[in-house]
Amino acid sequence: MKRLISLLLAIAIVVTSLLPNGRIYATDNAKLTIHYQRTDGVYDDWNIWAWDTGTEDMEQIDFTARDDFGYIAEIEVAVGNESGFIIRKGDWVAKNCDEDQRILVEQDTEIWVTEGQCGYLTEAPEGAGGEVVQLPTAANANESTVSDEEAEMQVFVHYRRYDDKYKKWNIWGWIGDKEGLSYAFNDEDDYGKIFKMNLKDLNGAQQLGIIMRKGDWDSRDIDQDRFIDLTKAKDEVLHVYLLEGDPNIYYNEDDVDLRPRLSSATFTSLKKVILTAPIPFTSTDGIEIKDNSGNILELDQVLVDQTGSTIVVLLKEDINLENSYTISKEGFKDAIEVSYTGLFDSEEFHDAFYYDGDDLGFTYSKDNTSFRVWAPTASKVILNLYEAGSGDNLIEKIDMTRDVKGTWVAEVSGDLNLTYYTYEVTVGNQTNEAVDPYARAVGVNGNRAMVVDLDLTDPENWAEDVAPEFSGNPTDAIIYELHMRDWSTHESSGLENVGKFLRFTEEGGTDHLTDLGITHLHLLPAFDHRSIDETNLDEAQFNWGYDPQNYNVPEGSYSTDPENGEVRINEFKQMVQSLHQNGVRVVMDVVYNHTGATADSDFNKIVPGYYYRQTTDGGFSNGSGCGNETASDRSMMRKFMIDSVTYWATEYNIDGFRFDLMALHDIDTINEIRNALTEIDPTIITYGEGWDAGGSALKPTEAALKIYASQMPGVAMFSDDIRDGIKGSVFNAEEPGFVNGQFTFDERVKFGIVGATEHSQIDYNRVALAGGASGPWATEAAQSINYVSAHDNNTLYDKLIATLPDADEETIKLMQKQANAIILTAQGVPFLHAGVEMMRTKDGDHNSYNASDEVNQINWNWKNENQDVYNYYKGLISLRRAHPAFRMSAQEDIQNNLTFMEDIPLGVVAFNLENNANGDSASDITVIHNATDSEQVISLPKSADWQLVVNGETAGTEVIEVIKGDSITVTPHSSYVLMIDDSMNTTENFNQLLLIAGAALLVIAGTAGYIIYDKKKKASK
CATH class of the missing domain: 2.60.40.1180 (Golgi alpha-mannosidase II)
Structure with a gap:
């Protein structure tokens, strides 16, 4: 018996050790009820983000009822497992508490939380209770809980998934250009789950955009946006029906065909197709593959995987890559197109279609212009010529001819300078009009490319433009990061060209930069992006610009005339020329890791799927957090990136490139870009974010992560180690760092001081390194971009205030000085956020990417109010530039000379x-x-x-x-x-010199006197 008990205990111990935290978790669920009270009584858009610790099951929970205390939400949690929750507004617009809240639930539990409270009460406070009133759901949609004056439209979205699994699924909805919000389901019926969306302030809007997504953009139901027709509402209530994988919106349940649709199909070789469905396949019968001419392909073998959800189809003969194909299966509605996604990474595809020429886009001369576009999967391509960048003014449609390596060509006689064009590309049964990815000029809002004689866009003396002298060693650089509008939108700037490239050409437009002493001006995205409506520039619009549209064209809203494509080119060149003449080099912030649009991007319209990484279910991988991530590891995307940066370097004389979310690019691509730029000018600097936004399909060992800096010589990475070490984590506004009280972060600061290199006096066990690194990540200090603040997250001033709300202004000012005193005396590359030298604030807005000018602008009165801070920064910069000891790069030099x-x-x-x-x-x-x-x-x-x-x-x-x-x-x-x-x-020293000089003069005078006396004496003899 003792042996049996011992054996059972041993088994229990082993089983326990295999579970998280060595604990045995119950499989039962319990109900956690959260009561939330806001002092203003306004709960619009507030919800709960909840999860079970140790799992990835995170989801939004909406409030479903209210009582005298406030709003109520119910969450199903695992008994015996610690659950986490955050009460938030919208999709992280605000949080009730900056810290994650956790609770261990052993049985049904109720807690009470008040506005701003970190923590909770487990017993009802005084005044809680009263009648519980259910918030409107589909079941009581006509039982309105608001008065007529507060009436709002209520949209109920009924959503059906074939697998009946809705965990983490939610809706992202928006109207017009308003910020989107997420909605969780709050009801269900025989059809499926129901999402209730309350819509206010419609201002006549007739459409509601929605995206059915999983988690926080983990994946999407389909890769295109859906739009609900709000005019179909009756008495301010509208019911619509969605079906998994179906892009249609149904306004009557009887119209929905509930037969399942095939999910995806792709070639993985010239003879192999992978077919998936949302439910298991019960047989392999009834599969048919056709080409675009209607010919049925002969099948060799059909196999079903163990899960039953995937079918492998083997063909008798190779497919023709110039054709398109569809597949159908009995029991499933509609045939779907077989994509080439699974082939894109194969050697077969690369060998057949990699084009290494330098003439993609247009090649202009006064006599004729030739066009070449890479569209290997297209069955037809038409060149459309237009008179203007918008409007109904088509000149001619010209059939393009299939040429080598998947390219299509056309040649047009005559002088096409300032003529606009697009490509009309047919792939399978879909025809799309797209802008040339290699466009070098575009019309308003970037919707049409333009042929341009680039020589005519050069400003006067452009051929003589020379960048200011620079060693090429990044540690000699002092980088200053600035958004195009921030410099001039405040009335105190005194500049006329508000938010324009030309503001840097005005008298005094660069005085601050040259006086401060920086070497490189880092401009936030100044290429063409989607966010700004260039037809409505009378209305102030702001966006950081991290939503690329046309990579090789300047942003039109920063020009004086976005309607005419040549103007923005000329004015961008004038800006570069002026900055160069005033001793400042120019760095471009480039965002090749994702595009602003996804399924309907120009990349995807021309070669569907190729330019983006895919998830295992065939959707868009979303390591950028913006809906997609580009596939730099595919040869033609890699070529595009190299062609693009070298174009900016040669046509616009750009002196450096900062890569957004650089770890979404593969190491080989980053190295090839660095090599290409070195051939043009070795002094061009390159640096980027050595991280991604999570969930990339790129293998981590191939990604340009900070921890792999040693594999990317000549490329620098932002050091989040010194950033957070100096003033605290950017992800927790109230967490301090070294300068504001967390002295145990001193080792992180020391690590930053040696430029993230190896040094015997650093205790690496006390350095928090991203990516799980156990030691230094930089091979030389030139690879470490040292900073405490940037456009992302709180400004330095706002961060200091958040961590020390009771500190006096003089103490904050001292910390403001010290933070960048550490940066400017450290080994590595110093990086300053514009305005930090005058205690810039954004009033606590840590993510001001689309906030107003009032939030983002630089108030030049701050410079006068904080002249001492400005002079301090200016003095530190001059000290650094005067003393090369602060600018060592080689690790060995730092080890030998820094103690x-x-x-x-x-x-x-x-x-x-x-x-x-x-x-x-x-x-x-x-x-x-x-x-x-x-x-x-x-x-x-x-x-x-x-x-x-x-x-x-x-x-x-x-x-x-x-x-x-x-x-x-x-x-x-x-x-x-x-x-x-x-x-x-x-x-x-000066007094000593005076004494020496005085003594010397006495000696000289005495000697001279003796000589004169001696001569007179000799003469008298």
Whole structure:
């Protein structure tokens, strides 16, 4: 018996060890009821994001009832498992508490949460209770709970999935250009689940856009948007019916054919088709494949996988890649097209269709223009010529001819300069009109490409445009990140060309940049993007621009005339020319990782599926969080990216490129881009975000992640290590960093100071490295972009205020100085967010991508109000540029010349640069960062006459005072820089020089007097 008990215990222990946290979890579910109270009584768009810890089952839960306390939601949770929840507004517009809330539920449980509360009550507070009133659902749609004055349209979306699994599914809905919202189902019937959508402030809108999505954009039901016709509503109530995989919207349940549709079909070789369905296949009978001429292909073998949801069809003969094919299956409605998606990654496809020519797009001359587009899966392509960039003004339709490697060509006689064009591409049974991906000019809103004589777009003396002198070593750069509109929209800017390229050509338009001393201006996306309506520029519109439309064309809203495609080209060149003339190089923020549109993008209209990665079910992979991710690892997408950056570098004289979500690109592509740019100009800098937005289909080992920087020489990565180490996590507004009180982050700061390279004095166990790295990720400091703030997340000032709401302004100002004092004295590449030098605020808006100008603009009065901060930053920049010791790149040099000072108080980081590091005139430079709120006496590396050039108030190259001895008292929240540099003119040195000079003059005078006396004496003899 004892042995049996021991055996059972052992089994229990083993089973327990295999479960999360070594605990045995019950499989039963319980009900968690959350009561939520808002002080203003307004609950519009508020919902709950819920999950079970240790799982990926996250979903939105809507409130379904109300009582005297507030709104009520019920969540089904696993008994014995810790559940998490966040009460939020919309799709992360706001959160009730910045921290995740967790609760261990053993039985049905009720909790009460008030507005702003982190935590919850497990007993009803005073005043809670009363009658529970159900919020409107499909069942009581006509029992309105609002008055006539508050009436709103109620749309009930009935959704049916064939597998009857609705976990995590929700609807994203929007009207016009308004921000979208997510809706969870709150009812069900025999048809399926029901989503209730309350619509206010329609302003005459007749359409409601919806996307059926899983989770937070994990996947989509179909790869195109659906639009509900709101005019069909009766008495402000509308019921519509959706079916999984069916793009149609049904307004009558009887119209829905409930027979299942095939989900996807793709060739994976020239003789193999993979077919999927939303339900298991019960047989292999009744499969038929036809080509576009109606010919039925002979099948060799048909197999069903173990799950029954996938059929493999083997053909007798190879398919013809120039044809299109459909497949049908008895018991399923409608034949579907067999895509080439599964073939796109094959050697067969690459060998047949990789085109390496340099003439994609148009090739212009005054006598004729030729066009070439890559469309290997198309059965027909037509070139459309237009008189203008919009409107009904078609000139001619010209059939294009199939040519080599999947390209189609046409040649048109005559001078086509300023003529607009599109491609009409037929693939299978679908014909789409698309803009040339290689377009170099476009009309208004980028809807038509334009032929242009690029020589005529050059400003005067463009041929003589030369970038300011630069070593090419990224550590010598000081990068300043700016959005095109932020510079000029506030009335205090004094500029006329508000939000335009030409503002940099105005008198005084670059004065701030040149006076500050930066070397590179990083412009947020200035290529053509979708967000802004260029036909309505009288109305202020703002967007960061991370929704690409035409990659090789400047954004029209930043020009004075978006209607005429040549104007934006000329004005962009004028901007570059002016910045160059004023000593500033230009970096473009490029966003090749995704496109603004997905299924209806121009890429996808021309070669469906090719330019994007797919999920296992054939949908769009969404590692960008924007609905799609491009497939840089496919040869023609890789070629497009290389062609695009080299075009900007040669046609527009661009000096650097910053890659958005660079880890969505593969390492080989990034290296080929770097090599191509080096051939043009080795001083062009390249850097990017060494991460993605999650869930990419690209293998992690192939991705351009920060941890693989060693495999990408000459490419820099943003260091989120030093960013969060200095002022706290960007994902938790209230978490402080080193300068604002979290002194245990000092090791992250030290890691940033050595440029993310290897150094014996860094304890890597205390450095939080993204991607699970266990050590340094940069092979040289030039690979580390050091920053504390950027356009994303809170400004530095707002972050400091969020972490220290009770701090006085002077303390915040000291921290504002110290944060970038760390950056500008660290090894690596310093990166500054525009306005940080004048304590810029966005009033706490951490994601202002489409907020107003009022939120995003730079108020130039801040510069006057915070002149001391501006001068401090300016002084730090001049110090860095004057002393190469701050700009080492080689890891070995940093190891040999940079030593962290030990035995110093917690809250202080200090280091010494010695040996005339990197050829510096100073034999020693000591940097001390005191983040504490008290004075600290710090021992210096040696006893000497130290020249203090930076303290908490002043920074620069001028000596503030001479510190004699081997210690110094550092004031609170201050950074100090001291050096031993015999070449510097201190007051004491100057007095010594005067004494020496005086003595020399006396000697000279005495000698001269003696010579005169001697001559007179000889003459008298």
